Amino acid sequence: MKEHLVSLPEAAPFSLWRLHARSLLAAGIAPEHIVWRSSSGQDDLFSQPDPSPETETSKPQKISRNCLLFLETLLCHANPEKFSLAYRILWRSRRERSLLKTGTDPDIVMANRMAHQIGREVHKMKAFVRFREKTPQGSNTRHFAAWFEPEHHILEKAAPFFARRFTDMNWMILTPKGSVGWDGETCVVTREACTRTIFEDEAEALWKTYYRSIFNPARVKVKAMRSEMSPKYWKNLPETELIPEMLAQAARQTW
Template structure:
């Protein structure tokens, strides 16, 4: 029996880092059950590095299907510590079993699809619930906007093109605990360092509150729908949600009338 081969990666390892290891493992023909994926913790000393890779055995050059690469890219954005092992297992098995990627009933594929689904939702939520506030900078022609958002997963690379394609005539900065996305002038820059929250007042937000209050129809109350679509975890960064109790009270008064 082969000894398990240990690989240590940082907790926020990117797709590229995982891919380099996975490629080497595949070339050395190491099956998933012989690989142990570890996450580097603060206690680890610098020498807790990955084992040297076994000799590459000359194999024929294989390509990975595009659909599979796309799935692997998604699941490697996930924060689950199991993602490295799962991704390698999916990769290994699809190389040996054609068409596996479409077999949604397979436990590995089902788990991968589930992770990919959570990533899609996270990306979607970020597009929806990022809120910019204007930061007035004197003597500058371009306008500056700043946002604070808390994504569940490492999705900044996936979501950045959306913001870059949407807001091109202003400068903006999205700060998150998992890094930042910024557009200054023409470039879009992504970092992975955790950011701190920046508090900015923007008076236009008052008009947004007015709109939110007025577009609500007090004759129809569907709180469950609202909560399932806009989960509670986002509310702390969506200031208009503070108006909800007051809106419900006035809806009640409206009904009694």
């Protein structure tokens, strides 16, 4: 049987993958005959898929809502394996009704692990975004911006949290994978890469004072700190530059 090549940008939204998956499924093409290739260029967004995606299928496939939601989460992952894994689960779930609940199946183990990593990063984004104030003169709403570097495509998943919480101010979260913005009424998520901009916020000095003072030098547990606050996030957290000095000071104290 002929091999089918599908080329998708790594950041392809779920809807684009679904178009391809739907027509492949309708044509009865098994996962082992498809090569999912991830391309990096933006041009590929418009490349012709093979076979060409159809918006309506001739044979409607019944896929449970749970399965679709699960695959949608999976597609947020940065690992390009996600395309073929998602299709394999889709393909198998038509026959194996309890596939998603079989937590020891190798495909499901892998997918659960990826979904878990995505959930964890959404949680860390809620924790580690740091807004800096940049209110233009004469504005009666306050303006804030933040720079964050997620590994996965999680902005759509994290956006509702920020919109529910920071309602009375204008804010933007810029990332290499897109942006989230709020103007007081609507929340807009894009997938266009942003560049890092840095500006000062005076309140940060108070935050650092707090961070330094709330630390108890009599109990140093660096491993516990690093496992929860991975060093990959440190460069965008203003307080972490204090850590070496705090540890050095703690080591000088004798109890």
